[in-house]
Amino acid sequence: MPRGSSAKRERQYEHIKDSAEDRGASSKRAKEIAARTVNKERARSGESRTASRSSTKDMSSSKRGGxxxxxxxxxxxxxxxxxxxxxxxxxxxxxxxxxxxxxxxxx
Incomplete structure (x- = not known):
């Protein structure tokens, strides 16, 4: 997680990482999935300095759900x-x- 991220994003990251590991993803892959998801949510809510067009215009990660x-x-x-x-x-x-x-x- 980036320095200065909120406690909410830290909890979100841990929850997503644990869920991915429970589904059988490797630890490295689970961390990647969690980081990408949380970073996209940060971009959508304006918490990050830069954001890609697909991060801000696309449907949210939680709604998309795979x-x-x-x-x-x-x-x-x-x-x-x-x-x-x-x-x-x-x-x-x-x-x-x-x-x-x-x-x-x-x-």
Missing amino acids: QRSHSGPGGPTKEQLYNEARQRNIKGRSTMTKAELTKALGR
């Missing part, structure tokens, strides 16, 4: 697919639809 996990009902969002395509340096990604991005990424 709906967009990579194997969930809708799969990853178009923005998530686009970011992965950018990391892989796929040409023409900016004009691709979600389905085309999925195909180009080999999913």
